[in-house]
Amino acid sequence: MKTINWKDVIKKAVIYLIVGSGALLMIVPFLWMLSSSLQTSHQVNLRPPVWFPNPPQWGNYQRILHYAPYFPRYFLNNIIVASVGTILELSTSILAAFAFSRLKFWGRDVVFYILLATMMIPAEIMLIPNFLTIVRLGWLDTYQALIIPWSASILSIFLLRQFFLGIPDSLSHAAKVDGCRNFRFLWAVMVPLARPALVTIALLSIISSWNAFLWPLIVTNSHNMRTLPLGLALFRGEAGTFFELLMAASVVVVLPMVILFVIMQKHIVASVSRSGLKG
Amino acid sequence: MKKVLMAVAGVLLMFALAACGGNDSADSIDGFDPDNRSVVEIEFWHAMTGAHEEGIQRIIDAFHAQNPYVRVNAMFQGNYGQLSNQIMLNDLANNLPHIAQATVSDVTRYMVDGMILSLNMFMNDPNVGISQAELNDIGAGFRATSVFDGEWYSLPFSKSVRVLFYNRDMFNAAGVAVPGTWAELLVAAEALTNEDEGIVGFSFENAHDMEFVAKLFQLGGTYLDEDTNETVFASQAGIDAMRFVMDLINSPYGRTAGADGFNSGVFGRGDIAMYIGSSAGLPHVTGAVADTFDWGVAPTPSTNGNRAVEFAGNDLVLFDNSNHSLEERIGAWEFMAFTLRPEIAAQWAIDSGYVPVTYAAAELPMFQNFLAANPRAAAATYSLPYGFFRTRHVQGGAVRTILMEEMDEIRFEITTIEAGMARAQQRANEELARGR
Numbered sequence: 001m002k003t004i005n006w007k008d009v010i011k012k013a014v015i016y017l018i019v020g021s022g023a024l025l026m027i028v029p030f031l032w033m034l035s036s037s038l039q040t041s042h043q044v045n046l047r048p049p050v051w052f053p054n055p056p057q058w059g060n061y062q063r064i065l066h067y068a069p070y071f072p073r074y075f076l077n078n079i080i081v082a083s084v085g086t087i088l089e090l091s092t093s094i095l096a097a098f099a100f101s102r103l104k105f106w107g108r109d110v111v112f113y114i115l116l117a118t119m120m121i122p123a124e125i126m127l128i129p130n131f132l133t134i135v136r137l138g139w140l141d142t143y144q145a146l147i148i149p150w151s152a153s154i155l156s157i158f159l160l161r162q163f164f165l166g167i168p169d170s171l172s173h174a175a176k177v178d179g180c181r182n183f184r185f186l187w188a189v190m191v192p193l194a195r196p197a198l199v200t201i202a203l204l205s206i207i208s209s210w211n212a213f214l215w216p217l218i219v220t221n222s223h224n225m226r227t228l229p230l231g232l233a234l235f236r237g238e239a240g241t242f243f244e245l246l247m248a249a250s251v252v253v254v255l256p257m258v259i260l261f262v263i264m265q266k267h268i269v270a271s272v273s274r275s276g277l278k279g
Numbered sequence: 280m281k282k283v284l285m286a287v288a289g290v291l292l293m294f295a296l297a298a299c300g301g302n303d304s305a306d307s308i309d310g311f312d313p314d315n316r317s318v319v320e321i322e323f324w325h326a327m328t329g330a331h332e333e334g335i336q337r338i339i340d341a342f343h344a345q346n347p348y349v350r351v352n353a354m355f356q357g358n359y360g361q362l363s364n365q366i367m368l369n370d371l372a373n374n375l376p377h378i379a380q381a382t383v384s385d386v387t388r389y390m391v392d393g394m395i396l397s398l399n400m401f402m403n404d405p406n407v408g409i410s411q412a413e414l415n416d417i418g419a420g421f422r423a424t425s426v427f428d429g430e431w432y433s434l435p436f437s438k439s440v441r442v443l444f445y446n447r448d449m450f451n452a453a454g455v456a457v458p459g460t461w462a463e464l465l466v467a468a469e470a471l472t473n474e475d476e477g478i479v480g481f482s483f484e485n486a487h488d489m490e491f492v493a494k495l496f497q498l499g500g501t502y503l504d505e506d507t508n509e510t511v512f513a514s515q516a517g518i519d520a521m522r523f524v525m526d527l528i529n530s531p532y533g534r535t536a537g538a539d540g541f542n543s544g545v546f547g548r549g550d551i552a553m554y555i556g557s558s559a560g561l562p563h564v565t566g567a568v569a570d571t572f573d574w575g576v577a578p579t580p581s582t583n584g585n586r587a588v589e590f591a592g593n594d595l596v597l598f599d600n601s602n603h604s605l606e607e608r609i610g611a612w613e614f615m616a617f618t619l620r621p622e623i624a625a626q627w628a629i630d631s632g633y634v635p636v637t638y639a640a641a642e643l644p645m646f647q648n649f650l651a652a653n654p655r656a657a658a659a660t661y662s663l664p665y666g667f668f669r670t671r672h673v674q675g676g677a678v679r680t681i682l683m684e685e686m687d688e689i690r691f692e693i694t695t696i697e698a699g700m701a702r703a704q705q706r707a708n709e710e711l712a713r714g715r
Binding site: 040041042044045046047067068128131132135136140217218221222223230233234235236237238239240241242243 | 322324326328329331332352354355356357358359361364365368371372373374376439539540541543544545547548550556557559560562563564566567568569571
């Protein structure tokens with residue numbers, strides 16, 4: 001007869017309690033966002049809060065379009081900026097990380113450390129110089145202005161370089177014996193092996209791009225080029241906030257990230273467990 | 280209706296009394312041929328959202344219908360602070376728009392920095408100018424912040440005043456009349472407070488420095504002396520005004536919006552019986568109350584028969600940018616002047632909830648009909664003759680921040696009223712001296 005190990009049971013119960021409480025804390029704001037997006041402007045202000053609005057105000061999602069008719073355009077812009085920006089960042093990071101980890105050239109480490117040193121400069125200090133560069137290039141209110149300045153990331157290069165350094169040299173030697181040149185070796189061997197790190201970098205890039213507010217605000221002027229976080233500002237006026245519409249719009253903004261997380265869940269867990277990196 | 284007519288009459292009187300000075304310059308536009316024009320595009324940066332943004336587009340559509348040579352592109356640039364930052368940033372890059380909304384202190388800052396054009400040249404042009412009568416039609420309170428040494432640098436556009444929102448059902452149940460004075464407000468707040476039900480009689484918005492300044496002016500005090508470039512709000516009148524505000528906030532029948540940010544939500548759920556806030560908050564209150572009780576809007580209280588209510592809002596300015604051609608500047612001016620046309624200003628006031636900025640707009644039957652059908656909008660119009668701007672000083676924002684910081688110290692009894700006021704004034708004067 002199997003005996004119950006009470007010590008084990010209690011240990012697990014405590015762990016589940018702690019993890020469950022953490023999960024609840026994390027999910028409550030999302031549930032509140034979803035609930036208030038379906039409330040009237042009266043209900044959303046009530047205390048104690050209404051968790052299950054009856055009837056749910058599905059029309060709030062339609063009212064977003066009335067209040068902010070450019071919201072679909074903002075959504076499209078976010079997808080374009082996040083996807084193209086991420087592809088570019090991955091491309092530049094892979095190439096730069098490979099160069100800094102595998103290629104031998106004069107001053108390689110010095111250049112790398114100089115690049116690392118730039119991470120010490122607060123982004124706010126670079127805001128005006130970067131803005132002036134964009135103006136002189138004639139890129140104001142264009143996709144280039146939204147994408148190009150963020151198409152290379154020192155952090156991503158650093159993370160990937162460290163990952164590449166962990167890949168044994170013997171693989172490189174074996175590939176060369178088989179006739180692989182550097183690019184082929186990078187593409188066929190290094191990139192597949194670095195997939196956990198690449199997933200992490202891609203997620204960090206997508207999230208930061210999706211949520212960016214200040215840079216899109218200053219380099220875009222027209223509704224045609226604006227992005228979703230700027231769209232959320234439309235629901236806050238000088239004398240009050242339309243919380244139910246703001247929450248409905250927030251659901252629209254957050255939903256793609258949730259879907260992305262569900263799709264990529266396996267890879268995210270793998271990337272965290274294998275690389276020790278987290279988003 | 281009688282009150283509404285009296286309000287309009289008051290506005291008429293105010294504008295009639297104010298009909299002096301203004302556009303007496305002999306400037307006009309050299310090199311402008313009205314018979315040989317090409318189509319130009321104008322950028323108009325604003326901070327308006329929702330119904331306000333729709334109202335702006337309606338003005339633009341009406342303008343386009345009458346002016347085939349000018350295309351105006353309205354561009355939302357975030358809230359007022361973000362719009363102001365955008366303008367300073369784009370000034371560095373010589374990339375300013377043609378027109379933008381600007382707060383009163385921003386108008387002064389842009390004027391001092393040479394970023395905006397004097398409008399006199401355009402006003403006096405026989406082809407695109409506007410008459411002296413039209414200028415005199417602008418409210419005196421609004422003109423005061425637009426004219427510097429006889430030169431016009433802005434035109435009033437989106438202006439709001441403070442009004443008293445009250446829960447009529449609660450007032451009726453308690454048998455309390457709508458207060459006309461601060462003393463009556465204290466009595467009403469006490470009578471309407473029900474601690475068992477969590478109802479507080481009166482609430483200030485978080486920006487309750489506006490009520491302090493209104494009370495200061497009603498008690499005969501002033502805020503900032505432009506001649507000496509020093510604040511003077513720590514006078515006896517200022518101390519009395521501050522004591523009144525703090526006593527009310529810290530009493531059981533007074534509070535602030537606090538974490539709610541604005542009082543519309545607090546009011547809508549019945550936690551307070553009345554509050555003073557911006558007339559621009561009407562749509563938010565309408566939504567928050569949602570017909571769950573009857574409510575009204577009244578002018579803010581007076582002191583000893585003295586009415587004073589602070590204006591808030593924005594003007595339109597025309598930027599001096601070397602990238603803008605003369606034709607573009609003229610087109611931009613034409614649009615600015617277009618917003619002053621009575622039917623346009625009246626429609627904008629109806630669409631936005633802002634107060635009409637000209638006498639003629641307030642007088643139009645369409646606006647009077649609107650007031651008759653929407654009595655809650657009448658309180659703001661009634662308050663127009665009593666409106667003031669505390670200062671148009673370029674550092675007005677910095678001084679206000681200092682005052683609000685010290686008000687927090689006073690409120691939480693970290694310092695006394697006298698010491699806090701003295702320190703606020705000293706800090707503000709040091710700030711003004713640094714920027715002299």
